[in-house]
Amino acid sequence: MTPEQQRHRNQLAFVASGAELEIGERADCPLPLEQLVATTGTEPYMREYFSGGLTAHVYRIHAGGRDWTLKRARERCKVQNLDGQTSFLNEIQRRAELRALKRDPRFATGLRAIVDTHYASFRHGVLLSPWIDGEPVRTWDERQLVELFEALLALLLGGLFEWDLCPGNTLDDGQIRLFDFGYMYPFDPLRQFNSNGTATPEFHAAERFETRQFFAHLLPLERQGDRLALAAFDTEKRIALETYRRLRSELDARGASTTVVDWLSDIITGWQQGLNGDLDALYLREAWRSHWLDLQDDLDGQTCTAATFSRIDWLEQAVRERYHDLQLLVSVEAAETLQTKLRNARRMARQWQVTA
Template identity: 55%
Template sequence: MSRDRERQQSQLAFVASGNDIEVGDRGRLPLPADVLKNLRGDENFVVARLEGGLTAEVWRLKAAGREWTLKRARARCLVQNVDGQTSFLNEIQRRADIAALKALPGGRERFAGCVDTVWGCFREGLLLSPWIDGGAVADWDERRLVQLFALLEELILAGLFEWDLCPGNLLDDGAIRMFDFGYMYRFDPLTEFNSNGREAPLFHAAERFETRNYFAWLLELEFSAGIAAALAAFALEKRVAGACYERLVSRLAARGAAPEVLSWLRGFLDVWGKAQGETLADLYLAEGWRSHRLDLDDDLRGKTCTKRTLARCDWLIAAAREHFAALTGLDALFWHDEGLGREALIARLEADRARAERFQIK
């Protein structure tokens, strides 16, 4: 059984067992748990109800002189697969892991980018955190990239792999903050590539960020500022990711990581280090293909497509039409696209686009 499947089974078994899991301290709640549970929305301490939570209803509250975020689990997560259905449980489990990490010496500083948990409880479907007074990242400059990769580095070393670094899951209040741990899973960084063991070497931290987030931003940059600006932003991100992977290699090596893990990481450094000028444009094409293709697959599988899914589809169709030879030359086609001819590839992407139109969530 795959590591992912094992985790799913044990989470489903936990749900069926009737056992509960609690994080933090109920006594530190600024409002009684019952009041939070029965929130209607017209109470004077409700500042707003937020749009966008697929796993939970998210509320912004004001009480005891400051602001809070309440996540209240939905009866059914809007993401229609096992990982979606267990994402609230997963979030409570990871909140417990992160609370333990923050309690270690130096932990508060190392994991300052992960929001605190005041109190959370799986069976009560409640999770309360401080409100992060920030905004979504509109512009990925060097400071933001450096902070994100520094946080990812600490999480990886602590054995936590985040799959969903989408724009809605990161906030910037002067520091990059993570607050949604519904798709963060445990793994062993000394022997595994990600939470699916060594089965899927395609997935790693920089890839997750590029796939769920950065390439969508680069796509907009291509439209608004042109391909040269997108390539410069891509080079910056690769430089920051490269510095992070260099540190990971030495820190993991010092802890006795398996040679397979170290050479896998060095493989990325090797490819990224060579990318300049024309080869940078090639790397952009190949990584852009991988990012848009994977994200499209995610959205189709979860039936959670948006306008951005369609824009990504259009990028893929254009790349297949205009750069098919380069894509195959770069070995960029993967999984079920591998070995397809140009026309068959375009036809498949057009079929995916039609499905993405059908699965629009808003």
């Protein structure tokens, strides 16, 4: 059984058992639990309703003199796969672990970015956090990148792997904040690359950020001229490199397997070579990987947006203009095969278009 199958099995067994998983004290809720459970979005304490959430109804409420985020589980998650079906339970499980990690002095600073959980009950389908008075991240400047990677480092060392670092899951209120843990899974950082064990070495924290978010952010910069995009990429990569060096030395000191240490060393060496030499080649390699993977994600989830079409445009242009360079950097199929696949992708994306 793969680690993923094992997790699904354990989570489904937990759901079937009828057991409760609670974080915090019911008595500390700013409104009676029954009232939170019955919230529909029309109450006087309601400030805002986010209807977009796939797993949960998300409300901004006002109670006890401040604003809170109330997440209520949907009867049925809109994502029709096992990860989707178990994502609310998963989020509460991870929040219980995060709460413990945040209280551990070794992780407290690194996990500043992680929103607190004031109260949660799996059986009542309720999750209450302080409201983050922030904005989506538009620029990804140095301060924001440093804060994000600091949080990622602490999460990895704490044994938690975040898969979904998409723009909708990061906010900035003067400090980068993470608050959606529906697709964060536990793993053993000393022996595993991510929550798939050692089966998928291509997925790691910096890759997740670049794929789900950062390369989409670089697209408009590319249109203003390659120099801007390359400079932004250089900043991000240097911060990622420093983070991975710290990660490797920490894991090494804790007795990580050579498989894990060598895997990190290979990534670090590849980045170093790009940063000290051909930055453009490193950019092309990471951009290709990011746009390709995220496109597959959008098609698999049947949720395509304007960003999906921008990615297809980028990939088509890369095949047209940089195919020779690509061949030297990554293993790619024949140009005609790629063009056919991208044409099909565009057709499917039109079919599955949703508004962002």
